[in-house]
Amino acid sequence: MPDSLLRRIDHPGELRQLDRRELPRLAAELREFLVESVSRTGGHLASNLGAVELTIALHYVFNTPDDRLVWDVGHQSYAHKILTGRREAMATLRQHGGIAGFPKREESPYDTFGTGHSSTSISAALGMAVAAKRAGLARRAVAIIGDGALTGGMAFEALNNAGASDANILVILNDNEMSISPNVGALTNYLARLLSSRFYTEVRRRGGEVLKAMPPIREFARRAEEHFKGMVMPGTLFEEFGFNYVGPIDGHDLDVLIDTLSNIRRLEGPQFLHVVTKKGQGYKLAEDDPCLYHGVARFNPRQGVAAKGAALRTYTQVFGDWLCDMAEQDPRLVAITPAMREGSGMVAFSERFPDRFFDVGIAEQHALTFAAGLACEGLKPVVAIYSTFLQRAYDQLIHDIALQNLPVMLAIDRAGLVGADGPTHAGAFDLSFLRCIPNLTLFTPADEDECRQMLYTAYLLNSPAAVRYPRGAGQGVPERRQMQALPVGKGEVRRHGSRIALLAFGSMLAPALTAGEALDATVANMRFVKPLDDDLVRELAQCHDLLVTLEENVIQGGAGSAVLESLQKQGIVKRVLQLGLPDRFVEHGDPAQLLAECGLDVAGVVAAVQKHTRAIYSGIELAYTVNS
Numbered sequence: 001m002p003d004s005l006l007r008r009i010d011h012p013g014e015l016r017q018l019d020r021r022e023l024p025r026l027a028a029e030l031r032e033f034l035v036e037s038v039s040r041t042g043g044h045l046a047s048n049l050g051a052v053e054l055t056i057a058l059h060y061v062f063n064t065p066d067d068r069l070v071w072d073v074g075h076q077s078y079a080h081k082i083l084t085g086r087r088e089a090m091a092t093l094r095q096h097g098g099i100a101g102f103p104k105r106e107e108s109p110y111d112t113f114g115t116g117h118s119s120t121s122i123s124a125a126l127g128m129a130v131a132a133k134r135a136g137l138a139r140r141a142v143a144i145i146g147d148g149a150l151t152g153g154m155a156f157e158a159l160n161n162a163g164a165s166d167a168n169i170l171v172i173l174n175d176n177e178m179s180i181s182p183n184v185g186a187l188t189n190y191l192a193r194l195l196s197s198r199f200y201t202e203v204r205r206r207g208g209e210v211l212k213a214m215p216p217i218r219e220f221a222r223r224a225e226e227h228f229k230g231m232v233m234p235g236t237l238f239e240e241f242g243f244n245y246v247g248p249i250d251g252h253d254l255d256v257l258i259d260t261l262s263n264i265r266r267l268e269g270p271q272f273l274h275v276v277t278k279k280g281q282g283y284k285l286a287e288d289d290p291c292l293y294h295g296v297a298r299f300n301p302r303q304g305v306a307a308k309g310a311a312l313r314t315y316t317q318v319f320g321d322w323l324c325d326m327a328e329q330d331p332r333l334v335a336i337t338p339a340m341r342e343g344s345g346m347v348a349f350s351e352r353f354p355d356r357f358f359d360v361g362i363a364e365q366h367a368l369t370f371a372a373g374l375a376c377e378g379l380k381p382v383v384a385i386y387s388t389f390l391q392r393a394y395d396q397l398i399h400d401i402a403l404q405n406l407p408v409m410l411a412i413d414r415a416g417l418v419g420a421d422g423p424t425h426a427g428a429f430d431l432s433f434l435r436c437i438p439n440l441t442l443f444t445p446a447d448e449d450e451c452r453q454m455l456y457t458a459y460l461l462n463s464p465a466a467v468r469y470p471r472g473a474g475q476g477v478p479e480r481r482q483m484q485a486l487p488v489g490k491g492e493v494r495r496h497g498s499r500i501a502l503l504a505f506g507s508m509l510a511p512a513l514t515a516g517e518a519l520d521a522t523v524a525n526m527r528f529v530k531p532l533d534d535d536l537v538r539e540l541a542q543c544h545d546l547l548v549t550l551e552e553n554v555i556q557g558g559a560g561s562a563v564l565e566s567l568q569k570q571g572i573v574k575r576v577l578q579l580g581l582p583d584r585f586v587e588h589g590d591p592a593q594l595l596a597e598c599g600l601d602v603a604g605v606v607a608a609v610q611k612h613t614r615a616i617y618s619g620i621e622l623a624y625t626v627n628s
């Protein structure tokens with residue numbers, strides 16, 4: 001067995017020492033390592049398998065990290081991490097204290113830009129290219145963006161800007177015809193036409209010969225223009241944007257990639273390389289089902305991912321079932337996802353109600369205003385969206401939906417900490433950025449049944465509404481099939497105690513009930529952040545020494561702040577302890593461990609309350625103590 005090439009590479013300089021004839025073997029070793037490693041840690045797999053040759057070729061041709069690589073979304077950057085000194089650290093992938101699942105500046109100089117949310121790479125790379133030009137540096141900046149990420153509007157804002165510049169930016173479109181689900185939209189159809197163009201089929205038929213026959217670089221652009229004009233769609237969209245377009249080329253052919261990248265690297269101005277890959281390449285199970293193998297938990301690589309049902313139902317499943325039940329009752333219901341059909345639990349709905357299901361691509365801003373348009377015409381749109389991705393569409397929520405008081409309902413999944421995906425994906429802020437919006441009703445269900453009933457209640461409203469629920473399993477509370485509207489803005493006392501009242505929002509009710517037993521505290525399930533149950537706040541303040549608010553959201557501006565404002569509005573002076581996520585980004589890791597780290601597990605809540613009450617009852621005046 002020849003010694004492992006992969007084990008000889010601790011940085012790209014060593015990669016660049018290899019004879020290019022050794023690179024296919026390196027690719028095979030890298031692919032095998034990826035399957036083995038990710039099967040042990042979990043993470044993103046299919047996208048990484050599809051980017052193996054492209055990653056090798058990029059680090060082989062470009063002088064990284066001086067030449068900048070920016071990976072869009074960054075979920076496909078494991079090969080990049082492995083080749084840049086983190087091969088052994090892959091065993092710690094997405095674990096507490098381990099390496100992140102996305103590029104991260106503080107993790108490596110080769111991670112030139114932190115990503116996680118899609119469609120940012122061209123903007124960032126353009127910034128780097130313009131900075132290099134201004135400094136008179138020959139440095140190149142490369143954005144590697146998938147066909148899914150290219151459906152994000154921000155990518156086109158950047159293309160528009162870059163194409164009119166003289167920046168030395170290279171945009172590489174990694175086209176595998178997949179987002180998480182199969183890619184959607186007119187752009188996808190257009191790219192498919194490019195792939196079916198005579199040029200690409202010619203290159204595929206004759207291998208890399210067509211490209212290798214290309215003249216030396218200075219002739220490259222001119223003769224490519226002449227020689228292939230008839231083969232490629234006349235004036236591709238990207239040329240219209242001011243880029244020199246090259247491709248489509250085979251993204252798994254290292255020779256073609258290296259020759260093409262070497263040629264392009266020496267060209268000046270905005271370049272666009274269209275690369276065709278297969279998501280899941282080289283691991284048949286992932287090739288056959290790139291959607292299932294997009295993000296995986298630990299699995300046996302010989303047997304593949306086991307589609308096992310979890311012991312408890314997830315909030316995502318609660319939503320997906322409610323959506324179908326509601327659609328049966330109301331033909332006006334239409335459902336929208338910005339490219340997260342599977343993650344949002346909408347597969348069944350999309351199959352049962354295909355003409356009422358809209359996957360708009362990675363386009364959260366469009367998703368919300370599209371919903372607003374649908375609502376203007378009497379339909380009842382439900383937008384399923386992760387909390388973190390909703391951040392992209394904040395102005396659309398305010399300007400297009402709330403200001404016009406349109407009945408659009410947001411089903412906000414992944415609210416709170418998400419765990420392995422880390423701070424780029426945490427839904428840590430939605431209570432703060434939503435509760436300040438006029439006309440919006442904001443629900444925080446505490447269990448699966450309450451989630452179903454709140455989704456129903458929110459849907460019945462004739463105004464904007466948002467129901468936010470966490471990633472993963474609920475509390476094992478069976479959902480009543482019969483949907484029943486809840487009194488809006490009303491919470492409930494779940495346990496009577498003395499002196500201390502715990503005011504829990506959403507996922508924090510469960511730990512609050514357990515902590516309440518230990519503290520003999522009253523526990524209230526507040527249910528709504530907006531409108532807040534002011535009467536309940538007043539009643540609790542009147543018969544307790546201390547109010548403790550608990551939320552899986554940053555303390556700043558969150559539900560606890562709403563309680564403070566309520567007390568102030570009612571002229572009530574009362575000690576309040578606010579418990580929630582701290583004013584920092586919480587790193588990736590196991591969700592339960594992260595919550596404990598933030599003091600939001602039972603032990604943390606009990607300790608914080610006891611510390612606070614000791615201070616009070618020992619006379620030390622502590623008006624407010626927040627969980628730092």
Ligand SMILES: Cc1ncc(C[n+]2csc(CCOP(=O)(O)OP(=O)(O)O)c2C)c(N)n1
Nearest residue numbers: 047116117118146147148149178179180339
């Ligand atoms: C703003 C935003 N919305 C949604 C997502 C979720 N997401 C992660 S990867 C992905 C699909 C990306 O497709 P593509 O760019 O083609 O990469 P591929 O997985 O095909 O390599 C989506 C929708 C995200 N990361 N960011």
Ligand SMILES: CC(=O)[C@@H](O)[C@H](O)COP(=O)(O)O
Nearest residue numbers: 073075116295343414421471
């Ligand atoms: C890379 C990306 O943004 C998505 O794949 C995301 O990781 C999905 O998150 P869930 O696993 O919570 O659906």
Ligand SMILES: [Mg+2]
Nearest residue numbers: 146147148178
């Ligand atoms: Mg893709």
